[in-house]
Amino acid sequence: TKRYSITILPGDGIGPETISVAKDVLKLIGALEGIEFGFQEMPMGGSALDLTGVPLPDETLSAAKQSDAVLLGAIGGYKWDNNPKHLKPETGLLQLREGLKVFANLRPATVLSQLVDSSTLKKEVAEGVDLMVIRELTGGIYFGKPRGIGTNENGEEIGFNTEVYASYEIDRIARVGFETARKRNKKLCSVDKANVLEASMFWRNRVTAIASEYPDVELSHMYVDNAAMQLVRNPKQFDTIVTNNIFGDILSDEASMITGSIGMLPSASLGASGPGLFEPIHGSAPDIAGQDKANPLATILSVAMLLKYGLGEENAAKRIENAVLDTLDKGFRTGDIYSAGKKLVGCKEMGEEVLKSV
Amino acid sequence: TKRYSITILPGDGIGPETISVAKDVLKLIGALEGIEFGFQEMPMGGSALDLTGVPLPDETLSAAKQSDAVLLGAIGGYKWDNNPKHLKPETGLLQLREGLKVFANLRPATVLSQLVDSSTLKKEVAEGVDLMVIRELTGGIYFGKPRGIGTNENGEEIGFNTEVYASYEIDRIARVGFETARKRNKKLCSVDKANVLEASMFWRNRVTAIASEYPDVELSHMYVDNAAMQLVRNPKQFDTIVTNNIFGDILSDEASMITGSIGMLPSASLGASGPGLFEPIHGSAPDIAGQDKANPLATILSVAMLLKYGLGEENAAKRIENAVLDTLDKGFRTGDIYSAGKKLVGCKEMGEEVLKSV
Numbered sequence: 001t002k003r004y005s006i007t008i009l010p011g012d013g014i015g016p017e018t019i020s021v022a023k024d025v026l027k028l029i030g031a032l033e034g035i036e037f038g039f040q041e042m043p044m045g046g047s048a049l050d051l052t053g054v055p056l057p058d059e060t061l062s063a064a065k066q067s068d069a070v071l072l073g074a075i076g077g078y079k080w081d082n083n084p085k086h087l088k089p090e091t092g093l094l095q096l097r098e099g100l101k102v103f104a105n106l107r108p109a110t111v112l113s114q115l116v117d118s119s120t121l122k123k124e125v126a127e128g129v130d131l132m133v134i135r136e137l138t139g140g141i142y143f144g145k146p147r148g149i150g151t152n153e154n155g156e157e158i159g160f161n162t163e164v165y166a167s168y169e170i171d172r173i174a175r176v177g178f179e180t181a182r183k184r185n186k187k188l189c190s191v192d193k194a195n196v197l198e199a200s201m202f203w204r205n206r207v208t209a210i211a212s213e214y215p216d217v218e219l220s221h222m223y224v225d226n227a228a229m230q231l232v233r234n235p236k237q238f239d240t241i242v243t244n245n246i247f248g249d250i251l252s253d254e255a256s257m258i259t260g261s262i263g264m265l266p267s268a269s270l271g272a273s274g275p276g277l278f279e280p281i282h283g284s285a286p287d288i289a290g291q292d293k294a295n296p297l298a299t300i301l302s303v304a305m306l307l308k309y310g311l312g313e314e315n316a317a318k319r320i321e322n323a324v325l326d327t328l329d330k331g332f333r334t335g336d337i338y339s340a341g342k343k344l345v346g347c348k349e350m351g352e353e354v355l356k357s358v
Numbered sequence: 359t360k361r362y363s364i365t366i367l368p369g370d371g372i373g374p375e376t377i378s379v380a381k382d383v384l385k386l387i388g389a390l391e392g393i394e395f396g397f398q399e400m401p402m403g404g405s406a407l408d409l410t411g412v413p414l415p416d417e418t419l420s421a422a423k424q425s426d427a428v429l430l431g432a433i434g435g436y437k438w439d440n441n442p443k444h445l446k447p448e449t450g451l452l453q454l455r456e457g458l459k460v461f462a463n464l465r466p467a468t469v470l471s472q473l474v475d476s477s478t479l480k481k482e483v484a485e486g487v488d489l490m491v492i493r494e495l496t497g498g499i500y501f502g503k504p505r506g507i508g509t510n511e512n513g514e515e516i517g518f519n520t521e522v523y524a525s526y527e528i529d530r531i532a533r534v535g536f537e538t539a540r541k542r543n544k545k546l547c548s549v550d551k552a553n554v555l556e557a558s559m560f561w562r563n564r565v566t567a568i569a570s571e572y573p574d575v576e577l578s579h580m581y582v583d584n585a586a587m588q589l590v591r592n593p594k595q596f597d598t599i600v601t602n603n604i605f606g607d608i609l610s611d612e613a614s615m616i617t618g619s620i621g622m623l624p625s626a627s628l629g630a631s632g633p634g635l636f637e638p639i640h641g642s643a644p645d646i647a648g649q650d651k652a653n654p655l656a657t658i659l660s661v662a663m664l665l666k667y668g669l670g671e672e673n674a675a676k677r678i679e680n681a682v683l684d685t686l687d688k689g690f691r692t693g694d695i696y697s698a699g700k701k702l703v704g705c706k707e708m709g710e711e712v713l714k715s716v
């Protein structure tokens with residue numbers, strides 16, 4: 001039997017609830033597919049802060065590094081919102097991404113036919129949307145130096161950050177973009193602000209240079225302001241989008257809301273080697289935490305991405321995806337995706353239904 | 359009689375067409391309201407590049423500075439897209455904003471009841487949206503130094519920009535935000551990325567400090583990724599938004615697309631003193647230029663903003679706004695906002711109809 005060690009980071013808010021359900025799904029699929037999973041649960045985010053005083057304890061990072069894949073619930077909460085930067089749950093997440101060197105963040109935004117009515121977009125606009133945002137995750141303004149709050153030469157107080165990309169950082173994320181597009185509809189749209197920013201002009205130059213390695217993929221470029229518009233106007237025009245860390249943060253969230261089912265969307269963060277990081281794109285939703293109301297499907301679908309992209313277990317991944325679709329077909333809905341005539345269930349019951357359908 | 363001198367920058371693409379119509383509206387309103395306008399037309403953008411070799415000739419900037427208000431059509435086009443940075447039409451626009459010191463960009467996004475069906479959002483989501491984005495326009499990553507394409511200490515090629523805000527820059531745009539909210543529904547939402555960026559933490563601190571001057575305005579803070587989602591999920595939650603240059607660029611375009619009638623939306627850019635800059639938010643639309651297809655209403659409504667915010671002629675502004683609404687009520691539509699049963703007209707005819715309704 002194949003054996004994999006999985007580091008599990010339940011995190012904060014609804015994280016522990018959705019993780020518990022997703023872990024059961026992973027166990028079952030392992031039993032059915034003859035895969036053995038070893039689990040190690042570690043603290044991370046706000047709960048790690050409360051427990052250890054830091055948002056990403058060294059033990060958590062080294063456990064994560066030594067495992068085959070990392071599954072994260074969600075982090076953050078009002079309680080820690082006013083902490084200084086180095087004591088924010090979010091800082092722990094950034095340290096984890098950096099520590100695991102997961103530079104490529106894959107964020108699918110798919111409108112499932114079962115949930116098309118949850119979108120605030122008109123049915124004919126939302127129907128059939130199936131796009132993938134590839135966001136650069138360990139560079140750009142998130143990590144660039146110099147950064148800080150200080151004083152300028154006129155003695156005025158200033159806040160500053162640096163947007164910076166080296167050629168190798170752009171080249172490798174561009175390749176992930178092209179490879180991903182190649183497996184989809186062979187259309188890659190690179191998003192930048194090259195009419196204003198040098199960092200973007202350089203980005204565009206490098207992406208264009210890498211394109212020669214992928215003659216079968218059609219490359220286009222779009223300014224970020226236009227991309228933010230086009231996602232609302234006609235999201236179906238997009239297949240694969242590749243963009244920098246901050247633009248990817250904004251556009252992938254916008255795209256996910258367009259699907260209307262943010263409680264459904266998983267993500268994968270991958271490096272050149274080593275374990276990938278898999279997490280739902282939704283947050284920790286502190287207001288519904290502990291009430292068995294959370295939608296566990298995004299975490300369950302993150303498990304599918306973990307199997308597919310993290311472990312190469314495509315079969316097991318497909319079984320989970322199908323189980324989720326079956327469960328939706330049977331009419332089960334958590335509150336966030338509920339509509340009249342469907343069966344309202346809690347987090348646990350939704351998990352049990354998925355288990356039945358695997 | 360009152361006299362005002364107006365610098366007119368028709369620019370590129372559909373700019374000259376919509377400007378010609380808007381100028382007629384301004385002349386008529388002047389005649390009716392007893393205001394005399396002196397017009398000076400100057401080259402700017404791509405057409406200035408072709409004529410003089412630079413996108414913002416010195417003569418254009420100094421004429422603009424000496425006038426009471428500046429009306430701009432649109433700039434840019436495929437022809438100049440691959441020019442080096444200093445020879446791009448966009449660079450001329452940035453130089454104009456900087457030269458006029460218009461640090462506050464006001465971008466209303468209003469869903470008119472007559473046009474609610476043009477939105478890709480469901481009617482119940484789009485109906486009644488009436489928000490104002492206040493975008494900082496002369497600072498941040500658009501203008502921050504150092505910037506460029508160079509080499510880092512490892513000898514790798516890099517592209518870099520600097521996001522930087524001094525306290526006075528944040529304070530003055532925050533005040534514009536609070537003043538604007540005060541005249542609207544007294545709700546100001548400041549958008550930043552303070553969970554990651556020091557520039558944003560500083561921004562949030564300053565905005566919070568300025569809030570004490572405006573106890574009657576309710577201030578909230580939102581992360582930019584969440585704002586991009588919330589604009590799609592429930593745009594009606596917003597009244598006034600204040601944000602930095604790059605986030606404002608992205609969010610105001612997203613907001614405008616949510617209204618479904620980007621051909622309808624004006625903008626005003628204001629400084630502490632001196633002439634303001636007024637322009638439609640749409641681009642130069644080179645593919646329909648010269649075909650009498652453009653929607654002139656955004657430029658006409660920019661004239662209304664010019665009268666209201668630039669010259670304090672609120673009466674004249676109101677007359678123009680009402681004339682536009684009347685024209686829509688009568689069923690006249692350009693192609694971009696056309697729907698079955700309405701009267702399809704070109705740019706000129708739309709202008710004539712507005713003139714009749716003034």
Ligand SMILES: CC(C)[C@H](C(=O)O)[C@@H](O)C(=O)O
Pocket residue numbers: 090091093094249553554583
């Ligand atoms: C929590 C925050 C630091 C994070 C980010 O900005 O990357 C989140 O918004 C995300 O997109 O995963």
Ligand SMILES: CC(C)[C@H](C(=O)O)[C@@H](O)C(=O)O
Pocket residue numbers: 195196225448449451452607
């Ligand atoms: C043309 C471009 C430089 C400009 C900007 O980014 O400011 C435009 O997108 C705008 O929003 O006015």
